[in-house]
Amino acid sequence: MTYTVGSYLAARLSQIGLKHHFAVAGDFNLVLLDQLLTNKDLEQVYCCNELNCGYSAEGYARACGAAAAVVTFSVGGLSAINAIGSAYAENLPVILVSGAPNTDDRATEHLVHHTLATHDWSYQLEIAKKLTCAAVAITSAADAPHQIDSAIRAALREKKPAYIEIACNFAAAPCAAPGPISALVAEEPSDPETLQAAIATAAEFLRGKQKPILLIGSKLRAAGAGKQAIELAEALGCAVTVMAAAKSFFPEDHPQFAGIYWGEVSAPGAREIFDWSDSVVCIGTIFNDYSTVGWTAMPSGAGVLTADQNRVCLEGHDFGRIHLRDFLSGLARKVQKRDATMVEYRRIRARPQPEHPAKPDGKLMRTEIFRQVQALVTAESTVIAETGDSWFNGMGMKLPGGARFEIEMQWGSIGWSVPATFGYAVGAPGRRVIALIGDGSFQLTAQEVAQMIRRKLPVIIFLINNHGYTIEVEIHDGPYNNIKNWDYAGLINVFNAEDGRGRGVRAANGGELAEAIEVAVANHDGPTLIECMIDRDDCSPDLISWGRLVAIANARPPRPQ
Numbered sequence: 001m002t003y004t005v006g007s008y009l010a011a012r013l014s015q016i017g018l019k020h021h022f023a024v025a026g027d028f029n030l031v032l033l034d035q036l037l038t039n040k041d042l043e044q045v046y047c048c049n050e051l052n053c054g055y056s057a058e059g060y061a062r063a064c065g066a067a068a069a070v071v072t073f074s075v076g077g078l079s080a081i082n083a084i085g086s087a088y089a090e091n092l093p094v095i096l097v098s099g100a101p102n103t104d105d106r107a108t109e110h111l112v113h114h115t116l117a118t119h120d121w122s123y124q125l126e127i128a129k130k131l132t133c134a135a136v137a138i139t140s141a142a143d144a145p146h147q148i149d150s151a152i153r154a155a156l157r158e159k160k161p162a163y164i165e166i167a168c169n170f171a172a173a174p175c176a177a178p179g180p181i182s183a184l185v186a187e188e189p190s191d192p193e194t195l196q197a198a199i200a201t202a203a204e205f206l207r208g209k210q211k212p213i214l215l216i217g218s219k220l221r222a223a224g225a226g227k228q229a230i231e232l233a234e235a236l237g238c239a240v241t242v243m244a245a246a247k248s249f250f251p252e253d254h255p256q257f258a259g260i261y262w263g264e265v266s267a268p269g270a271r272e273i274f275d276w277s278d279s280v281v282c283i284g285t286i287f288n289d290y291s292t293v294g295w296t297a298m299p300s301g302a303g304v305l306t307a308d309q310n311r312v313c314l315e316g317h318d319f320g321r322i323h324l325r326d327f328l329s330g331l332a333r334k335v336q337k338r339d340a341t342m343v344e345y346r347r348i349r350a351r352p353q354p355e356h357p358a359k360p361d362g363k364l365m366r367t368e369i370f371r372q373v374q375a376l377v378t379a380e381s382t383v384i385a386e387t388g389d390s391w392f393n394g395m396g397m398k399l400p401g402g403a404r405f406e407i408e409m410q411w412g413s414i415g416w417s418v419p420a421t422f423g424y425a426v427g428a429p430g431r432r433v434i435a436l437i438g439d440g441s442f443q444l445t446a447q448e449v450a451q452m453i454r455r456k457l458p459v460i461i462f463l464i465n466n467h468g469y470t471i472e473v474e475i476h477d478g479p480y481n482n483i484k485n486w487d488y489a490g491l492i493n494v495f496n497a498e499d500g501r502g503r504g505v506r507a508a509n510g511g512e513l514a515e516a517i518e519v520a521v522a523n524h525d526g527p528t529l530i531e532c533m534i535d536r537d538d539c540s541p542d543l544i545s546w547g548r549l550v551a552i553a554n555a556r557p558p559r560p561q
């Protein structure tokens with residue numbers, strides 16, 4: 001077989017384990033899309049727009065470890081870049097591939113469409129360089145294999161997005177055949193001496209502590225160190241708290257799970273035990289204004305050990321070039337039991353209170369919605385929580401072993417969850433995908449429900465219609481937090497058109513919600529959107545407490561220079 005630049009790229013995407021790539025067509029990528037279609041192991045999945053295409057890939061990468069999105073130049077690429085920012089912030093290797101104008105037009109005085117009407121169209125590559133770990137523009141078939149490989153390799157190694165721009169007259173140009181995939185996926189081992197030194201120093205640090213606690217962060221997944229975190233937890237026997245952005249990354253049915261630590265809005269008992277500890281092993285953590293609740297819950301000082309993807313820092317030491325996996329499992333073999341935080345947590349942990357069902361004909365309330373959603377969550381479920389009060393409602397869910405949870409807390413873009421849910425469901429067809437989405441967020445990217453209908457994905461969307469931007473109301477209110485209401489449930493029929501099997505149901509009380517959930521569970525031929533009607537101020541108490549502290553942080557006056 002003779003390879004072309006496009007079929008070479010397809011072969012590499014398939015070799016790294018992708019079964020799909022997401023795409024929106026445009027004249028600068030049409031030949032490329034044809035070339036990608038020649039690979040029978042890689043299915044092309046279409047999106048309504050390029051922002052959604054990027055977010056679909058972002059969601060797919062959460063399910064499958066990596067993803068690709070293919071768009072046209074500028075009008076597509078610049079929309080997709082927003083989602084690439086998300087992939088960067090959320091540590092997901094998403095490969096953004098953009099078609100580009102014919103290189104022959106570069107050498108002449110020609111102006112081309114989809115550009116700024118200037119002769120220099122390098123700007124998209126320059127922008128992409130800021131938001132990816134590797135950005136290349138292919139303008140030579142001879143160099144294409146090397147450029148494609150280096151971009152994909154960097155993305156997989158760093159768990160960050162990469163950008164590949166392919167000029168339209170090169171997509172079908174013949175090029176070399178791909179070599180063994182190990183060239184892209186083989187990892188450099190940890191530096192053995194640094195690893196031993198880091199483990200010895202950390203073991204010594206923990207020997208001097210009575211009450212250590214573990215704090216799990218979202219980079220644990222990027223580091224592929226979930227199993228090793230459990231090994232360390234079990235060797236120490238201490239309590240394990242998890243940051244909101246990392247919910248489900250440490251199994252919630254593990255006996256040492258002590259809840260979500262999120263400062264003032266932690267799970268009951270988690271904050272008390274965290275504050276009582278004398279040292280914290282932070283594993284893959286990200287501390288920002290939101291996760292520290294307006295800088296009120298920032299672990300700091302000599303009692304903090306930070307173990308990151310490739311770096312361990314503690315008490316005057318900084319060890320690089322080691323894998324988190326190796327560090328955690330090595331440390332697990334060196335530490336003695338330090339279970340004081342677990343013993344104490346068992347004493348203070350709140351007994352779970354059974355939630356009582358609301359009256360079936362009483363006005364629908366948030367607590368009743370999440371009581372019913374909770375009953376749907378099984379080991380095969382993935383709960384996807386959009387920015388907004390859904391973050392806080394999602395945090396309260398108890399996840400059985402095997403259940404997963406996805407949240408986009410660092411980038412925090414409303415609208416993320418609709419396409420990310422679509423992409424996730426494409427990548428994980430065996431899982432029950434449950435999305436919790438606010439009305440305001442849904443309005444950004446609603447069209448992508450049509451693609452769930454097109455591919456008959458039985459996603460269940462709980463659309464929380466509280467008539468506005470409630471999370472923003474709690475941070476800082478004004479007329480800008482009111483939105484135009486939509487007939488969200490009715491929208492599904494619009495998207496169904498003549499052949500779709502999506503269902504849209506509205507629930508205004510507990511009885512209607514229970515019936516709607518029955519409809520959703522029975523619908524295997526498409527998504528079901530359940531529009532849950534609640535009052536504007538029916539929000540989680542945690543949102544109010546968190547919003548107050550974030551507002552205080554936002555309102556700090558400028559420091560004198």
Ligand code: TPU
Nearest residue numbers: 388389413414438439440441468469470471
């Ligand atoms: O449940 P609720 O009402 O809190 O959620 P809903 O209705 O989805 O409202 C979300 C409101 C919101 C905004 C407007 N949350 N964050 N923002 C700011 C924002 C604006 N634009 C983007 C792309 N992302 C944002 N986070």
Ligand code: MG
Nearest residue numbers: 438439440468
């Ligand atoms: Mg809302």
